[in-house]
Amino acid sequence: MRQALPQGEPSDWPNRHLSRFVEAAGIRWHVQQTHAGEPLLLVHGTGASTHSWRDIIPILGAEYSVLAPDLPGHGFTDAVSPARSTIGGMSESLALLLETLEVTPRYCVGHSAGAVILCRMALDRRIQPAVIVSLNGAFMPLKGAAGVLFSPLAKLLSRSSFLPRLVSRRAANSANVARVLEGTGSKLDAVGLDLYTRLVRDPKHVAGALNMMGNWDLHAFERDLPRLATPLALLVAANDRTVPPDQARLVAQRLPHARIQILPGLGHLAHEEEPARVGEAIRTLCRMYGAPT
Numbered sequence: 001m002r003q004a005l006p007q008g009e010p011s012d013w014p015n016r017h018l019s020r021f022v023e024a025a026g027i028r029w030h031v032q033q034t035h036a037g038e039p040l041l042l043v044h045g046t047g048a049s050t051h052s053w054r055d056i057i058p059i060l061g062a063e064y065s066v067l068a069p070d071l072p073g074h075g076f077t078d079a080v081s082p083a084r085s086t087i088g089g090m091s092e093s094l095a096l097l098l099e100t101l102e103v104t105p106r107y108c109v110g111h112s113a114g115a116v117i118l119c120r121m122a123l124d125r126r127i128q129p130a131v132i133v134s135l136n137g138a139f140m141p142l143k144g145a146a147g148v149l150f151s152p153l154a155k156l157l158s159r160s161s162f163l164p165r166l167v168s169r170r171a172a173n174s175a176n177v178a179r180v181l182e183g184t185g186s187k188l189d190a191v192g193l194d195l196y197t198r199l200v201r202d203p204k205h206v207a208g209a210l211n212m213m214g215n216w217d218l219h220a221f222e223r224d225l226p227r228l229a230t231p232l233a234l235l236v237a238a239n240d241r242t243v244p245p246d247q248a249r250l251v252a253q254r255l256p257h258a259r260i261q262i263l264p265g266l267g268h269l270a271h272e273e274e275p276a277r278v279g280e281a282i283r284t285l286c287r288m289y290g291a292p293t
Contacts, residue, residue, distance in 0.1 A: 009076055010198070014050070014054030015032050015050070015058075018033055018057065018061075019031070019032050019050075021076075022097065022101060024096050024097040025092070025093040025096035025097060025100075027077065027079075027080060027093070028077065028078045029077045030049075030069065030070040030076035030077050031050075031070070031097075032050045032053075032067075032068045033065070033067050033068075035065050036062065036063060036064065036065060037063050037064045038064055038065065038106040038107065038290070039064065039105045039106050039107075040060055040064035040065065040066050040067070040105060040106065040107040040108070041066075041067050041103070041107070041108045041109070041118075041127075042056070042057070042109050042114075043068075043069070043110040043111070043114030043117055043118055044070075044111055045110075045111045045112030045113045045114050045138070046209050046212045046213060047074070047205075047209040048074065048111070049070045049075030049076070049199060050069070050070055050075060051195045052111065052269070052271065052272055053068050053271065054272075055271075055276075055279070056282070059283070060279060060282065063283065064286070065103075067098075069094070069097060071090065071114075072084065072085070072090065073085065073204065073205070073208020073211055073212070074208045075205065079208055079211075080093065082211055083215075085208075085212050085214075085216075086216060087116060087217065087218075087221055088120065088124075089215075090120075090212070091120040091121045094117060094121065095127070104127075105129050106129055106290065107129055107130060107131060107133070107289075108127060108129045108131070108132045108133070109135065110133070110135065111135045111136060111137075111271060112135070112136055112137065112242070112243065113138050113212060115132065115134035115136075115137030115138070115139070116138060116216075116221060118132050118134075119134075119137075119228055119230075120224075122228060122229075122230040123224055123225075123227060128230070129230060130231070130286075130290050131230070131231045131232070131233055131285060131288075131289035131290070132230050132231070132232050133233045133235060133282055133286070134233065134235065134248075135235045135270065135271060135278070136237055136240050136243050137234065137248070137251070138242070139222065139225060140247050140251075141218040141219055141222065174193060174194070174197045177193060177200060178193055181196060184240070184242045184269055185241035185266075185267025185268055186237075186239075186267030186268055186269035186273050187267070187273060188269060188272055188273065192269075192272050225251070225254060226255065228255060231289055232251075232255055232257065232258040233258070233261065234252065234259065234261065235261050235270070235278070235285075236248045236260055236262050237263045237266040237267055238262055238265065238266065239267045240267055240268045240270075245262075263277070263278065263281070266278075
């Protein structure tokens with residue numbers, strides 16, 4: 001069942017004219033869609049929303065029927081339980097959204113954790129695209145002491161009802177958000193900073209991001225990844241400080257059909273830094289893998 005946009009969505013939200021709400025998998029989703037050409041699915045990463053594709057959607061929407069959802073708990077999509085915030089749970093929910101919308105994506109593009117969701121869906125045969133384009137895909141667990149500490153800590157924090165409110169209060173100072181974004185290796189403009197600041201002022205959005213971080217088992221996913229038969233194109237930002245660029249090389253070693261393309265001078269949020277360059281790279285890859293053999 002489709003619903004009109006509520007007054008709660010800001011009137012100046014990027015690409016709001018493409019937005020609508022859809023009931024699927026027991027929750028209400030916020031999605032943005034264009035309608036031209038073959039279907040292309042965009043999946044954002046942890047802590048983001050459709051806003052992160054704000055300048056990519058017009059570029060790809062001129063050639064493809066783009067579908068960009070807010071993941072559960074993010075942006076304007078309803079939250080889900082911790083059990084449904086796992087990689088498998090997110091993948092299943094997104095598959096049910098596609099089924100409801102009757103969208104069978106020919107091309108899939110995922111940023112960071114979004115690339116993991118898409119690969120999980122392909123491994124489980126929930127999607128069968130011509131290619132999955134991974135933009136700084138976060139495919140592997142953190143190594144060393146950080147990996148030992150991060151997952152249990154994130155899981156503990158995700159269970160707190162107080163922490164999301166605390167983070168949201170701290171986000172009232174955009175300088176705190178700016179420091180976090182700079183830590184990704186990306187330099188966003190004032191618009192990008194403002195959008196992330198507005199998002200993290202919402203405790204529901206913060207809780208959704210913590211749920212994802214605290215309930216993902218990347219060790220199991222990493223073991224399954226070599227079974228991926230879908231072509232995988234790895235767009236890797238050279239200055240990414242969130243996902244080490246070397247991770248893509250390890251992925252490519254396990255997947256002979258994977259290909260790597262380096263994006264010099266960009267960080268983890270490359271598609272928000274230089275959307276024209278990243279959008280053209282995505283479009284070129286889709287054309288390449290979508291061409292008749």
